[in-house]
Amino acid sequence: MTVFQFSSPAWMVCPVILPLIAGLLCFLFSHRTFAIALAAALTNLLVVCLLTGQLLVFGPMRCHMGGWQPPLGITLRTDGPALLMLLMTAVTGLAITLYARGYFSYRISDPRRAGRHQRQQRYFWPLWMLLLAGLNGLFLSNDVFNVYVTLELIGISAASLAALSGKPASLLASFRYLLVSLLGSLTYLFGIVFLYRSNGVLDLGLLQNLAANGLGIRTALVLMSVGLLLKTALFPLHFWLPPAHANALAPVSAILSALVVKGSFYMLFRFWFEIFPSTITQPTLNFMGTLGAVAVLWGAVQAIRQHRLKLMVAYSTVSQLGYLFIAFPLARVDGGIPVWSIVIFIALAHACAKSAMFMAAGTVFLHLGHDRIKDLSGVRASLPITVFAYGIAGVSLMGLPPSGGFVGKWLLLTASLGSSQWWWALVVITGSLLASIYVFRVMSRLFVIPEGFSLKKSEPHFRLLEWPALALALISLFLGLAASWPLHILVHGTTTLAQVFVGGLP
């Protein structure tokens, strides 16, 4: 059958459809939900690897839903950035799935609140699977309105996941998160209205060709950007992020911080630099860069001031998201490395490092029953792997070589110095220094073993709690060494040479 051939574009629907089916089945059955979710996450990773191979052989591909060509139907497409985001989601998603299994089994093994934890696990799997489907759909989508639907899918499942712990603080944070997310997608939809009024098409590829620099387009772009920025939590709009991320269950925090905010950012970036690059002016880019710079500094300072580990990690997310926006004003640098690679690198490194860090924080929380930073001493003796994972993730967040974070920040530095915009370089360096303060502040507590400290016996399920975090931390560390590999995919995905090659095939 042609569908199963290596060259078939129909493989593209698998990253969306497989988690969807898994989500439905997880909701339908009350047993073996982990097996279903794990199977979906594994297959998802395999299919994404296959798609990467496809990209390297055939170049960017398109898949028309229902066989209807662009103005009428919805198109999915793969290119370099989309595939790297998919890979990021698949790898982080698999690790989070394993970690969540360990997390819930550990909590259920505690007989006091077993019923409640069982219920949390029961609803975690379908929500997480549908969130995964939404994320994959967003990265693959090539249609403005389809992006809106996937954003809603992501927003609702993320808010439900954030409320899963049932604590009053997390309910409140989740409510605010839901409203912000709804407001964001509503503004985005408003933007679509203007886009549709002035162009009459919804396909991104067609919009790219049609887009004239009209008033309607500019209004649409402003509205859509504001909506997406609200969901990405750029500095003045970040107010909802720390409580929502810090009060959720540990696997949920990892999902929200590592993946969900990247989704809306990815879309924003595509709109600005791929679809409507002619509409964007340098002052706008500088404005975004400024907001990003403030976010870097403000988030880091707030992270330093926190007394709880998870809140600190959440503020660190605000800070790290700022780096993504500092790349904006450097986009027009001639002859340098394309801005895509900078942004994708920072996003990849942050996704791995931050999810590892949240997992480590969650494990520490489970072990101690609290996450007050000043009382963390002695954890190293009982959770050596977790502390190691935290340290490596911290190295990537600070941007020390050879981590992925280092490469991302190094690219930012070279780009800003190369275009003689040295003030951005200053912000990047200051941000890294502040990051090292908040990382080391916790690390110094973790490594201290107080006198008279006796080792507790470790519990049976700890392996699944510790190893996924370490694996992700190591990936973020070695991303810097293997930097040429993602760049290779990016370059392959964005040149048109490969498309010519595909055109020649029978």
Added chain:
Amino acid sequence: MITTLIYSLTGLILFGMGFFTLIIHSHPLRKILAVNVMSTGVFLILVATAYIPLGEGEIDPVPHAMVLTGIVVSVSVTALALILACRIQETSNSSLPGRKQQGEVPEESIR
């Protein structure tokens, strides 16, 4: 043409009213209703664009499909938000001190 404009402007005013209410009120129910008014405004503008001035009696089906999708999404989010708000009320009545531990300022908690 003038009909479309009237509908669009009405939708716009609804959007603005909803947005204003969303920001200034702190009660959860008012916030949910405000977002609903806002989405109604957007849907109204979207439906107004479906009217094609050239062809008599013809409508553009694509905005209609989009509005239908939007309404379904809005229903889902409203239901979830309402139940979340009820849940917040229940838990905050039974265990009010829980909020302070999380480093949140209670007055601004919803805003």
Added chain:
Amino acid sequence: MSRTGKSHKRLDGFQRLLLLLVICMVMLLGYIIWSTPGSKPVLTDAVAQMQEYSGVESPVTAVLLNFRGYDTLLEVMVLLLAVIGTWSLTEAFFPVQGSEISPVQMGAVRLLAPVMCLVAAYLVWQGSHLAGGAFQGGAILGAAGVLVLVTELPGLRTIPVLSLRIGLVLGPLLFTGTALFCLFITGDLLGYPKGAGGWMILLVETGCAVSIGLTLALLFAGGRPDKESIWKNNP
């Protein structure tokens, strides 16, 4: 707290500024809408041309379930997500009023509910050539479900939880299954085989209408049902 009193009093400085900003925003957007008259969309012609291949006569249904069926597939998932989200939050709490329900209401709902189901079925069937379809039919079904719940008729409450879950998943699963079936037959997700579009869309719409109706009624119930019996044992 100032929560209740303030709303009737005069606005303070921040609120006035905000009001001014919102008014400016609305006027600016209004000007933009006024100055950029909508052009005739490219999509309209495309829909009109391909209408006859879609398998249905109503253009809106053709867009919803054929041309942009992938959107609708995800949208059905959004509805299901709302139910999963509410079930994860809380249990359904239904104060039983017992004798307080008036016999007129009882009688009316007993009469209305079957009629509403009939109307819903008609709307789904009508969707192929006029306004109507799964969402409209589902909405009517949902309303019937709400009436039954409010009147405390046994109908919805005695359904076992497993059947409820099956009912909720039925539409989305049927939709996904159809999409995959089409993928294997024609090579396109939701690319209906020639001539089969009409009845496949009707099948998907029927399944979705049932699930949507159940979804809406259960959203009204506001939480997950008890372990095996539904809401019967609640105070």
